[in-house]
Amino acid sequence: MTVTDFYALVGVALFVMGLSALILRKRDLQRILGLNIMGTGVFMVLVTSALGQGQPADPVPHAMVLTGIVVAVSATAFALALSLARERHK
């Protein structure tokens, strides 16, 4: 197993862990964290693909991950705001 494969496998493992937290946990904060862990797993798989054998790293996956992080931050902020709004209704 190469280093790249290892990173990719860890990424997939994070994805599955985040997904199971999202499904199994009941509290909003835990589920939002689960979503973020899922996203981190995907980003890890993406970054892995930048690694070329002996060549300079491919910049495109980095650009994608940066965009992905921006999306994830906005989605998280929104999810937290929504969770607070629901809290107020209780």
Added chain:
Amino acid sequence: MTLWWSTLCVAAPLLAAVLLFIRPKWMAGIALVAVTLVLVGALGLASVLHDSGPQFIAIGGWGAPLGIGWRIDGLTVTMLLMAGIVGWPVTLYAHGYFGGAAAGRHFWPLWMLLLTALCSLFLSNDLFNWYVTLELLGLSAVALVTLSGKKAALDAAQRYLYTGLVGSLFYLMGVALIYNDYGVLDLAVLREVTEPSLALWVALGLMAFGLLVKSALFPLHFWLPAAHGSAPAPVSAILSALVVKGAFYILLRLWFDLVPATLPDAVSLILGGLGAGAIIWGSLQAIRATRLKMLVAYSTVAQLGYLALFFPLSESGQWGDAALTGLVYFMFAHGCAKGAMFLAAGNLQRAAGHDDLVSLAPTAQALPVSMFAFAIGGVSIMGLPPSGGFIAKWSLLNAAIGSGGWIWVAVMIAGGLLSAGYIFRVLSLSFSESGDEPEPGPELVPVAKSSEWASLLLASIALLLGLNALPMLDLLSIGLPRAG
């Protein structure tokens, strides 16, 4: 010119959104201008297509693999037209619906952002760009669902948000795997370089799953009825008519450009089977619904099933084109008809203060224009001539009969009958006896005339689509995607 027209479709609603955020004045006016410009851009692109065929644009001169490429063919332009044509009456309606209410101040910029995301989704031809547009579409859609601020709406919005994010992440995981293997994101390039391999199947499976969740194909529809049913009426119309079609559009593009011809038959049969399940299950739930908006929302679940029936039919050689025509026409006609039904339902709900079907009869009789709009939309949903829904179902049926897919024929006919079941349930409200004297009971809240006529306008478009099908079919056939 192509660049100008297509940029107009994205820039107009985006500028409008920014303007509406910083200066909430003449809100409906600015939004109406932006939607009109989207429509103008789409018509401009249609004329370019007629003159010089399908177009590829590298934005800013940066083409694939580094930049973002747009692709404009008959399918793109038909979808853009759908967004503009459904968007116009909805905008008009929302003006009357929200009036000066606080919820309206948030509605306008969010609706414009949603339209921006949708238009750039239809124009894109790049796996990662689709991820970004899907997220923009999803986030603005969820924000729109929360507008009423009621608990049911917030709960539905949260489920919608989580499900949508999971769908996007599955899709993005598939994109990551594809980039790992091929180092390309542009669909036109990928089409040339992909070869059937295990990695490609896994990637496609992940992407398809994510997109099916987002387009609410049975049994992944669980988030849809509550979200569409508890949103304000103009938002329900936008969600059911346009947003679910966004994810399905990407699925369709992948189907043609990325799925290898060696796809086992079982996969398309399963997709078709899920579609059949959606038609039956969604229709039965609509027949059992106790609230008018839930009825219309479950009808959306059922109608989305027809979209999935396309996959087994598209594999049938010469009938594939007929199936694709039927499918795209179906998306368009369903957008208009379902939009009109949600708008009309919103009028009834606004007037009565609730949407419980059992006690809605006096309201229905007091709002003949809205009921008429609902009826015309219903005619298209049932697939009766001369509506757009008829042309769509006729093409799909033709493809099914021609290719000998009798089971799909049976499902489509059963679906038509079941939809008549729930639509007549609503229409019967107009004719039920409530005694000779008008009941003194419920005080009706007045409904804006513009909202009533907007629902009728959208319903009439669904009807016109059937009477005037040829120009649309011509447009659609330009650069018709083919599998392989």
